[in-house]
Amino acid sequence: MADQPSNSASVVLNMSATKLHLIIAGLWLSLFVSAMDTTIITTGLIKISSEFQALDQAAWLVTAYLLTYNSFLIITAKSSDIWGLKATILSFSAFFLVFSMACSAAQTMTQLIVFRALQGIGGSALYSLVFVAIVKLVDPSKIAFYSGVVSSVFALANLLGPVLGGVITDRTNWRWIFWMNGPIVGTAIALLLYAMPGLSNGKSSKERFRDFDVVGGALSVSWPIPLLFGLQEAGVHYEWDSAIIIGTMVTGVVLLAVFGLYETWATYRTKLDALFPVRLLENPTTVATLISMFLLGMPFYTMFIQLPQRFQSVNFTTAERAGILLLPVTLMTPVGAVVAGVMDRWIAAEYVLILATSTISIGIGLLSSLPVDAHISNATYAYEVVTGFGLGLASPPYFIFLYTSIHERDASVGTGSLNMVRTLGGAVAVAICTALHHSLLQTGLADFLSPEQISSVKESNGLVSSLPAESRLRLGRVFGSSYKKQLQVVLGLSLLNCVVAIIIAGIRKRAGTFGKRPVRTEENEFMKTAEKGGGGGGEQVVGAKGSSG
Template identity: 30%
Template sequence: MSQPVEGAGTFPDPEDVARNKRQFAWTFVGLMLAMLLAALDQTIVATALPTIVGDLHGLEHLSWVVTAYLLASTIGLPIYGKIGDLFGRKPIFLFAIAVFLVGSALSGAAHNMGELIAFRGLQGIGGGGLMIGAQAIVGDIIPPRQRGKYAGLMGSVFGLASIAGPLLGGYLTDSVGWRWVFYINLPLGIAAFATVLVTLHLHKPTGQRPRLDYAGTTLLALFSSAAVLLTSWAGNTYAWGSPQILGLAVVIVVTAVVFVQVEKRAEHPVIPLSLFRERNFVFPAAAGVTIGISMFAVVAYLPTYLQMVQRVSATASGLMMIPMVLGMLTSSILTGHAITRTGKYRVYPVAGAAVAGGGLLLLGQIGVATPYWELALAMVILGLGVGGAMQNLTLIVQNSVPHGVLGAATSAQNYFRQIGASLGIAVFGSIFVNRLTTQLASGPLAGHPVGGGGVSSLTPEVLGTLPAQVQQAIADAFGTALPPIYLYAVPVVLLGAVLGLFIEARQLSDTAPAAAMREERVESAV
């Protein structure tokens, strides 16, 4: 009698998957809505923060509104992936949506900053499961050969959310109040929950209940917490060489070493170490980190250039970022369809990273007098590169790992990308702030309070209250200090292209994992 395959219960029989095209379409819409919620909530709060902290009287805790969500969602990424493999993805996915909705409702009703930070953490616990659950379910129900075009659509959600989030957050704050930045999630989330509940049919795992990897999960949570706090605080709240940052670095190293030893002995490790013996996991995951660093560096700091140098509003700066989104949408969809048509994928991460490097190189040339069309061209090129590479890396990983660890592999790839991107933002941000401080202290504002160390208080609103000559000097300082960080990112993203060369080209199956697993069970029974 054959032994059950780990994770086999997460794959539905063909008859249960998308009984007709309409059912499948609604299932995919539900997954897209869930992905949009998770991606949107990472950016929608940014433009509402000044109003929120003013209303709740908590300026000193401002950064924690963002950090709490990021920390909780990062910790949850690999945990959701593994639990989905063991216990079935549909109930875990619905649980994540429900937690996210409860966190959203409570965040909107928060009476003080302590409550808001706690409820944002609850939102993040759900948000991590939304992203991984949707990607893993796509891996379950769509054949690898057909998955490219759907993966492209899902990847484009992140680009859309990066621009739509700040715009929507600003509009809601100005029109109906900041609480609707959180309440807007409720109708979208309920629609996603209901759609997935009704249309998605996945078999529940059978057999003996597996033992969870509690020790590995705890160590991973400690590692993730230290990593996110280090990347959030280093160079901003604390200096890179401060005891706090060095202490966090020690925690990162110690927990990483102990985690590896624990996972070697775990029956069901939260991140299977066998993944690191699979080249089509290691190289796509590493390439994803380098490309993610580049994308998030642009999203994080280019609006600052637009607002402080070109003197546009927050809303206008969001609209001016649209060329990058259009580039991402175009390349994500086109490369996905090309992979479905040809079955070949290896070229896209390499070419995408190289094109992204060209976009970063152009961004490194911008200055105070750069016309917008040049900036838009650079953003389009960067978007084309990122869109052509990022989402296809997930497809490569899912096509190369055993079915029983598909969720764990998908979540681990996203996890490392998020940790790496957070570190990149912290490093590039520290470089930018140091360069800006130097520019202000050595330029015409050397004797001015701003040039004497008031960099942290500079906002577009503050800039508008200063004399014209001072405004111009500050714009010149920003225009000089910021562009080099994009040049520093060029070798990082080109490293991603080099890593992509080591990805092995393998045939994409025309059979959904569900059908493949069923055939295996039939053959073993015979």
């Protein structure tokens, strides 16, 4: 049911400060659970999957959530245009809550993976709709402030997620990871139900549904599933050259091509509101920015997913301890983002991104050089600080590039696309690392473990404590060598991103947008499209304003 018609501008102007603050609190809590559920489970993966005797499927608890979280970002944002913002955000909050409880009640690994995928749809909606709500409900002059308040969620979620997941896993029942969402989401629903106004442009739901790109939406969630399945299972349950792996990966690529062709037709040949307007790809800056963000997602998610598993498998720490050891990364990421915001006043965003990608590469390279024995080197903390700072430093420039190279009408879909490619990059990286890990384990463990023991090690960590001391140390070294190889692969992709960052700087310099920033130009507009002044011929930018970089 759509929200009751009302004048959006009048609603925003007449909203009391108390109601606005209640709405912001509700949005903050919604985004908090959405963001935290991407990381809170990472430090509990080994214990959860071992309980189900399915250690080789552990990464799917993260990948399943990321897959749907990534695939539904744009669809859920657009759904608010059909059924109304309030009804949509409340419905998806309830959806997220239901499948959080389903995860807590799962009796098999398959059930848990399926429920995590469905929970990811709700998390994706909360992520996208929170920022839609800020743009629609907050006075333009205060959007920056309230966006910053809500965005503080990510720093806290990244900080608390792994630690809280480890504490819960070690000291209570891992199911509390999902049970705790109940009171948080319930509070958010109550706040939004009471305080959030109904917004409408006066059209009926039927009229608004006519322009919705239903086919594009279906295609957008169909191609990642077979592609990620192939990457995840290759070398684990199926050989790389098996019919199942080749078939699923080819299917994923074909569906991606079909999605691209359909969106091209919808953009240029119909009056549909295309899910992904292909005109965005006419701008070289936008294309390069999306590619770079995809590559950034790879080290970002590798840190928060693979590193805690390394601490437990190589250094034999508890899940709780693994979360604490991850603190240098989680603490430095928001610090890097703040520093990037300060640097933007004096240094062009292009230079900031080049510095950030270089810093990430140095950090990943250092982490890949860690010893493979059980002792935790003190250098680990310094290497994490470098990597975390670089990851935070990299985030702000992408939005500056986006908003100074696209039309105002594409700002929301552009933002959703950036979030989508970063998450997809992370999912691909995790899948590649997992496939590489299982391949290397099969080779490395064969020297001192029987086939039955190797199978047990892949399924559960329960065997480790029963092994002789020497075999246990050798096992840790094999795991350490595997994680070293994984980080070396991620290092190569991070170095590639350095090259892409330099290319972005060159493209923007030729286009005359180097060093420009998005700005508000009028009180009643969030952003305003302006003609670019300088070479590149007719490219339009959003609120471009020159700066000396």
